[in-house]
Amino acid sequence: xxxxxxxxxxxxxxxxxxxxxxxxxxxxxxxxxxxxxxxxxxxxxxxxxxxxxxxxxxxxxxxxxxxxxxxxxxxxxxxxxxxxxxxxxxxxxxxxxxxxxxxxxxxxxxxxxxxxxxxxxxxxxxxxxxxxxxxxxxxxxxxxxxxxxxxxxxxxxxxxxxxxxxxxxxxxxxxxxxxxxxxxxxxxxxxxxxxxxxxxxxxxxxxxxxxxx
Numbered sequence: 001x002x003x004x005x006x007x008x009x010x011x012x013x014x015x016x017x018x019x020x021x022x023x024x025x026x027x028x029x030x031x032x033x034x035x036x037x038x039x040x041x042x043x044x045x046x047x048x049x050x051x052x053x054x055x056x057x058x059x060x061x062x063x064x065x066x067x068x069x070x071x072x073x074x075x076x077x078x079x080x081x082x083x084x085x086x087x088x089x090x091x092x093x094x095x096x097x098x099x100x101x102x103x104x105x106x107x108x109x110x111x112x113x114x115x116x117x118x119x120x121x122x123x124x125x126x127x128x129x130x131x132x133x134x135x136x137x138x139x140x141x142x143x144x145x146x147x148x149x150x151x152x153x154x155x156x157x158x159x160x161x162x163x164x165x166x167x168x169x170x171x172x173x174x175x176x177x178x179x180x181x182x183x184x185x186x187x188x189x190x191x192x193x194x195x196x197x198x199x200x201x202x203x204x205x206x207x208x209x210x211x212x213x
Contacts, residue, residue, distance in 0.1 A: 004029040005044065006053030007036050009210055011110055012067040013054045014203045015168040019071050019161070021198025023078045035209060068102060068165070075161045082158040094162050097147075097155040101166035104140040109169050113137060117176050121212045134178060141183055149185035167193050171204050 002020065004027055006013035013029075020027050032038040033053045040051050047063035048055045055065045058077075064070050072095070075084035085091045112133035116125055144166060147154060155162040170190045173180070193199045 001059070002027040003057045005032045005038075005047070005055040007031045007033045008202070008205055009034065009207055010053055011106070011114075011168060011172065014205065015067055015164055016054045016056070016070055016074075017202035018168055018198050019074055019164050021202050022083075022159075022164070022196070023074060025074070025078060068098070071098075071161055071164065079161070083160050094155045094160045097162035098160075098165040101144075101154065101162060105137070105144065105166055106169055108133065108137045108140060109173065113178065114172055114176060117178060118207060119210055119212055130178070138181060141181075141186065145183040145185045148189050153189070163193075167199070168203050171199075172207065 002025055004013070004016065004020070006016070006029070008014070008017070008029070008031070010033060017027075017029070030038075032044065032055075038044060039053060044055070045051055047057075048065040050065065052065065054067060054070065055063050056070055057063050058073075064073060072084075085094060113130060116130050116133070144154065151157055153159055153163050154166050167190070170186070170193065174190060194204065
């Protein structure tokens with residue numbers, strides 16, 4: 001049994017939960033962070049001194065934090081070889097795209113775009129900053145679109161951990177009120193992701209509780 005600390009509206013928790021769902025792992029999750037609080041208690045900080053979510057404990061082992069590290073741990077322990085290969089070069093290819101998605105897409109979307117559009121009061125939103133952030137994001141989405149058009153998924157012809165690091169942001173990207181250029185391969189890819197039960201359950205989650213009017 002995996003214990004998970006983190007609210008379901010956290011994008012990092014959503015990536016983790018999607019992975020757990022794809023791997024079919026039993027879990028219990030506790031709502032921690034944002035309006036639920038609990039991430040600044042002594043007990044939580046003893047597990048993660050950063051006070052951030054998610055945190056997991058697998059099989060009563062030591063707590064793990066940092067989403068990417070948790071995902072790689074779960075993939076390595078429980079994933080099939082097409083999801084997280086054993087051969088070093090194939091593994092590095094998946095990990096390469098997973099890291100790329102985190103650094104170039106997630107970090108350029110969540111705070112610069114999503115927070116400014118959803119988690120900022122309407123009267124305080126900086127339209128120019130949002131436009132600039134979207135322009136920067138689009139450069140990386142164009143790379144993803146070309147890669148997916150060639151390969152089918154982000155790291156190749158099979159669904160891998162890289163798709164979780166990239167794809168978990170697309171529900172929010174396609175549902176917030178911003179102008180989006182057409183990326184045909186990503187649009188088709190996203191439609192396929194929405195048909196995956198674990199994606200629908202853990203990623204297609206309302207973020208209304210995060211909205212600032």
